[in-house]
Amino acid sequence: MSTVGKVIVCKAAVAWEPNKPLKMEEIQVAPPQADEVRIKIVATAVCHSDLYHLLENRNTDGFPTVLGHEAAGVVESVGEGVTEFQPGDKVIPVFLSQCGECRFCKSPKTNQCVTAWTRIHQDLMASVESRLSCNGKRLHQFMGTSTFSEYTVVHQTAVAKIDPNAPLDKVCLIGCGISTGYGAAVNTAKVEPGSTCAVFGLGAVGLAAVMGCKSAGAERIIAVDIIADKFEKAKVFGATDFVNPKDHDRPINQVLADMTSGGVDYSIECAGKVEVMRSALESCVGSWGVSVIVGWTDVCDVAVRPGQLVAGRTWKGSVFGGFKGKVGIPGMVQAYLDKKLKLDEFITHKMTLDQVNDAIDLMKQCKCIRTVLTVCQQ
Template identity: 75%
Template sequence: MSTAGKVIKCRAAVAWEPDQPVVIEEIEVAPPLASEVRIQIVATSVCHTDLYHLLESMNKEGFPTVLGHEGGGIVESVGPGVTEFQPGDKVIPHFITQCRECRFCKSPRTNQCEKAWTRVRQEIMAGVESRFTCKGKRIHQFMGLGTFSEYTVINQIAVTKIDPAAPLDKVCLLGCGICTGYGAAVNTAKVEPDSTCAVFGLGAVGLAAVMGCKAAGAKRIIAVDVNPDKAEKAKVFGATDFVNPKDHSKPIHEVIAGMTNGGVDFSLECVGNVEVMRSALESSLEAWGVSVIVGWTDMYDVAIRPGHLICGRTWKGSVFGGFKAKDGVAGMVKAYLEKKVKVDEFITHNMALDQINEAIELMKNGKCIRAIVNVSPQ
């Protein structure tokens, strides 16, 4: 029986309040309205940004919510005016939109989209609209997506149709972390052949940044993390060195300067910590170093001395790796199928939706790179 045009009742992991376990609930998912698609989520993963909202920023206005923004699924139905998608299409949602019509989408200078700013309330990390209800209450969709649900409804400008040959329980990771780190190296930093690089933080984003540095031809890639277990994993993605700041009495930027005759050509901060952001900047060569902030936080200010930049360093930010969303995701899926980028190697756990709290704890405690949550296994 067709479900098109009808409310779907399904299971979802609802975060009722901050800093508490999520709860598997039956929710109602409304049909898509104009320009929207309803998607059956096949697989999703836990990203640190989900934890940031749940356990760090804890903005009460952003609850209750269905977390999740790194997923993949199959189009169940489409709303009026949707011509780009049809039921049965394999798709990846993404928190960055690409309407292809606004001045930003038409500019090569940015991957931002003006419509993104009217679609998502950044201060509460939730969509302005929501098609979710539970127990008579409106439930937010995290970043306008909410992939910790068997079904979700998303505006078509935040969805990419992908090659039907792509396995959704792998390429769902391209909806955020891998594109963010890889693109930060190749698109934002513009890492050059034979250069030296340092990547701070070796979660999925940082490891993807390492992979991007290698793809760009860097001759030396220094991976930095306080977790010694990340050393071998970093080598898989192309790191030539591993440095644990806890092993040194000197500040980490001085350690890296000593290793590289003054600093690296490119540094990437993939933690979301303002102190690490400064360390990454100071680790880049004073005369021409480029440092990129990739990790997300909006809780604290970051401070530097003017001299850190005056002598020639460049400090940049990167969101979603500088990729135009639809173009970038489709391109990265193609690169994965052609074995030009790694994806499977990021996956350390496969779990069921009922195990979502366990997956969150693994991420919280640094015990996984990416846990794939099989929401609606095919």
């Protein structure tokens, strides 16, 4: 029976309040309105940004919400005015959408979109509009996507059409973490062949940054983390050295300076801690080093002495790896299909949507890289 134009009743994992387990609920997903696309989610992964909102967000007005933003699925129906997509298309929702018309979208210097941020309450990390509800109560739509649900409705500027041959339970990772780390090296840092790099933090994003450095031709890639067991995995993605700050009684930037005759050419911070951000900057060679902040936090400020920058270091930030979502995601999917990009190696656990709290616990305990949840059958 066709669901087009009808409210869909389906399962979703609802976060009713912060720092509490998600609850599987029967929710209602309204039909897409003008310029919107309703998507059947086939697979979604748990990203640290989901945990951050659930555990550390100080604004309780962002609840109840349906989390999830790293996913892939199939178009179920489209709203008025949508011509780019049709039912049956394989797609990836994009948390950083791309209108293609604003000043930012037309500039090659950024992947931001002015129009996109008018559709998001940035303090709530949720869409201004939401087609999701439960028992008559509106559910916030996290990052404009909300993929811990069997169905979701996304604005067409936040959807990327992908190769119909792509395995959705693998390429879902491209929707956030892998693109974020890989692009930070390739697009933002612009790592050069023969260079020396340091990556701080070896979660999925950090490992993807290692992979990006390797793809860009870096000769030496130093992986930095306080968990020694992560090095074996980092080697899979191209790391050549491992440094555990706990093994040294000196600041890590001094350790790296001694290892590299004065500092690395590029450093990429993927830990989301301000003290690590500063260490990553100071680990770069003073005259031309480039350091990129990827990790996210808004609970404290980061500070550095001006002398660390005056001599020539560059400090940059990167969101979604500098990729313009609608055009960047299909290219990353194609790279995976062409065996130029690793994805399978990131997946350490596979579960179903109703096991989402178990997946969250694994990430909280640093016992996984990525857990992929099966949501709907394709």
